Amino acid sequence: MTMDEFDVVVVGCGIAGLSAAITAQRNGARVAILERAPFEERGGNTRYTESFWRMKNADQVADDFEDRFAANAGGWPDPGILRDAVRDRENQPAVLRSLGIVDPDLIATIAEDAPKALKWLEEFGVTFDYLPLYFLSQSTTRMGPIGGGLALVEALGGYIDAEPDRFTVLYETAARGLIHDDSGAVAGVRAIGRGNKPLEIRAPSVILASGGFEGNPEMLSHYIGPQAQFIRPVSRGGHYNRGEGVRMALEAGAAPCGDFGSFHAQPVDPRSADIEPVVLNYSYGLLINDAGHRFTDEAPAMVDASYEVVTRIIMAQRHGIAFAVFDAGLDDVDNWQVTVRSREAPLEADTLEDLAKAMQIDPGEFSATVAAYNAACPDAAGFDPLRPDGLATQGLEPRKSHWARPLLRPPFRAWPIICSNCFTFGGVKVDERARVINTEGDAIPGLYAAGEVVGLYYRVYTGATSVMRGAVTGRLAGADAALRRNTPR
Numbered sequence: 001m002t003m004d005e006f007d008v009v010v011v012g013c014g015i016a017g018l019s020a021a022i023t024a025q026r027n028g029a030r031v032a033i034l035e036r037a038p039f040e041e042r043g044g045n046t047r048y049t050e051s052f053w054r055m056k057n058a059d060q061v062a063d064d065f066e067d068r069f070a071a072n073a074g075g076w077p078d079p080g081i082l083r084d085a086v087r088d089r090e091n092q093p094a095v096l097r098s099l100g101i102v103d104p105d106l107i108a109t110i111a112e113d114a115p116k117a118l119k120w121l122e123e124f125g126v127t128f129d130y131l132p133l134y135f136l137s138q139s140t141t142r143m144g145p146i147g148g149g150l151a152l153v154e155a156l157g158g159y160i161d162a163e164p165d166r167f168t169v170l171y172e173t174a175a176r177g178l179i180h181d182d183s184g185a186v187a188g189v190r191a192i193g194r195g196n197k198p199l200e201i202r203a204p205s206v207i208l209a210s211g212g213f214e215g216n217p218e219m220l221s222h223y224i225g226p227q228a229q230f231i232r233p234v235s236r237g238g239h240y241n242r243g244e245g246v247r248m249a250l251e252a253g254a255a256p257c258g259d260f261g262s263f264h265a266q267p268v269d270p271r272s273a274d275i276e277p278v279v280l281n282y283s284y285g286l287l288i289n290d291a292g293h294r295f296t297d298e299a300p301a302m303v304d305a306s307y308e309v310v311t312r313i314i315m316a317q318r319h320g321i322a323f324a325v326f327d328a329g330l331d332d333v334d335n336w337q338v339t340v341r342s343r344e345a346p347l348e349a350d351t352l353e354d355l356a357k358a359m360q361i362d363p364g365e366f367s368a369t370v371a372a373y374n375a376a377c378p379d380a381a382g383f384d385p386l387r388p389d390g391l392a393t394q395g396l397e398p399r400k401s402h403w404a405r406p407l408l409r410p411p412f413r414a415w416p417i418i419c420s421n422c423f424t425f426g427g428v429k430v431d432e433r434a435r436v437i438n439t440e441g442d443a444i445p446g447l448y449a450a451g452e453v454v455g456l457y458y459r460v461y462t463g464a465t466s467v468m469r470g471a472v473t474g475r476l477a478g479a480d481a482a483l484r485r486n487t488p489r
Helices: 015-026 044-048 065-071 079-086 104-122 148-161 217-224 226-230 236-240 244-251 303-315 328-332 352-359 363-376 466-484
Strands: 008-011 031-035 055-057 167-171 174-180 186-193 197-202 205-208 263-268 286-289 321-326 347-349 412-424 435-437 443-449
Touching: 008 015, 008 186, 008 466, 015 031, 015 148, 015 205, 015 466, 044 148, 044 236, 055 104, 065 104, 104 148, 104 466, 148 466, 174 244, 186 205, 186 443, 205 244, 205 466, 217 226, 217 412, 236 412, 244 443, 263 303, 286 363, 303 412, 321 328, 347 352, 352 363, 352 412, 443 466
Parallel strands: 008 031, 008 205, 031 167, 205 443
Antiparallel strands: 174 186, 186 197, 263 412, 286 321, 321 412, 347 412, 435 443
16 A cells, blocks of 8 residues: 655654654644554653753753763764864765764754753643652753653644644554655655555655664664673663664665664663663662672762663673662661662562572672672761762772672662663764765755664763754754755755
C-alpha cells in the first residue's frame, strides 16, 4: 500500500518526533507520523523519563553547558583538520564538515534554542520548575516539567489527537528503509505495519526521530561488544528503539557522529520492574563484585557527575553485576532513600557472613575485603554526605576518595546493581537546521534527524540534555522540512 499525500514523514513519537511533527504542521505541512508502539505506549524513552533540562533558569542553559560538551567532544581529532573550523561551513573542507566530532555550532544552537523550546512547550500547558532529584546534591543546575516526560507526551500528543484532519498517525508501524528519487533526494519511507503489512509513505522530507538502538541486541553486540548481553534498556520505552533510524541514515550515506561504542549508563536494581529503578547511594558504602572484591573507587566525585563511569565499570565485571553494601551508618545520611528508586527491599543480615550468603558470594573473600577496607578508613570526623568531604582510604587499592567510613554496625544491607542503557550515543551528524550531513560533508536533500538519532555524546553523557536535544532538534527539523514544500526540487 502506498500513501503519498504528505509533505513530511516523521519517524518516531517521542519528544523529538512530536516536536518535529507539530512544528512542521504549524508551518503548513501535511504530516504523517510513524510510531512502532501502540497508542497507549507512544512516546519512546520520553514517556518514562523525568526529563530534566540542564537549565539555570527558563531563559538560560546552565553555566557549564557548553564547557561540558567541549570536554567530551570526541577523542583527539586531528588539529590539521580542525584549524579550518574558523571558516564558515560553506568554506570548510568536506573532511571537516563530515568529521565525527561534536559540532560547536550545533551545541551553540541548542544552547540558544533550548529556552525557546521550553517556552514553546509551555504553550501546550507544560509547567517547568526546579524539581526534586534522585541525587542528594548536584554539581549543576536542572529544571524539569512537572509530570516528567509523560507530561510532554500527553501535552503534545493531545494536540495531535485534537487535530485528526491535520495529522496522520500510524501506530504499531515501524520504518524499515528510505525511498529515494532519481536525483538521490529522499522521497519517503518503507515501513511495516501490524501483521507484517508493507507500506510506503511518500513525502519529499523525512525526519528520523526514532531513538537509538538500545532495544536492539544485535546492534549493541556489534558496536559495544559481548558485554552488551549484561545491559538492558532502563525503561520500557527503550525496548521500542531498535536503531532503524540510525541504520537507514547510515545506509543513505550519512556521516556517523557520536560514540557508537558507548551509551548513557545508569545503575539499576536488576530485580525491579519499576521505571528507572536507579540505585545511587553506593558512594556512601562499598561496591563488591560477585567474587567478593572491590573493583573501583565508589566515590571519585559527586554522584551526579560520576555515576555513568562507575556504572560502566560494573558492566565490565564478571556477570555484569555488583552489590552496593552498607552498615547501619547509611541511616546517618538524611533522606538517603531518595537515591534508590527500586521498591525491592535490600538484602539484609546481622553479620557480614550472612550477608555474603544472601548475596551468593564467598563469605571469606567478602569478609577479607571489608576488613581491609575498614583498616584503611580515616577518622570519620568531618563526614559530609552533601559534598566531597575528602574522607579517603589510605594505602588501599582501589582507593575510595570520599565518604570512607568503616562498615561495623548491623544491620548490614546490600542492593544488587547492573548497568542499564538509557540511550545509545552513536548516531548521525546534522547541521544547525537538523539536516543530515553525508560522508562528503553535504546535506542529504530531504533527510533530517532529531533526538537520539543525532550523534552528540562521547564517553560521558552531559547530563540533563537529552530531552532538551530532542525538543530543539525536532523543532529545527520540522521548521526546515516544512519550508521545503515550497522549494523547487
